[in-house]
Amino acid sequence: MVKPPFHMAPFDVFSAADRELESAAAFDSILQREAFPEDPVFSTRHWIARYQNPPPFMDVLRWFAWSEGRVIGKTAIHIDRKGTNRHVVFCAVSV
16 A cells, blocks of 8 residues: 555644644645635734634644644644534634
C-alpha cells in the first residue's frame, strides 16, 4: 500500500503547539485571500483568537491535513447549540 504524502489528524486548538496554530492561521489566510481578495488579511493572532473563542452556542470539531509540517487542507464540523434547529450541523472541507 502506498503511503499518502499527507496525514489527517484531529486539531485541538487548546493543546496545539504554537507552530501548529501558526500553520493553521497561515492556511486560513490563504483561503481568505482567495475568497476575498479585496479585503485585508487577518493577522495570525486574530485567527488563533477566533479558533480559541468560538461563539458560546457553537461547538467546532476540526481535522487538519498536514504535509511536511504545514497545513494543506482542513475539515470542520460546526454544531449549533442555540435553538430550534439542534439537529443541524454545518460541515466544511477546504483544500
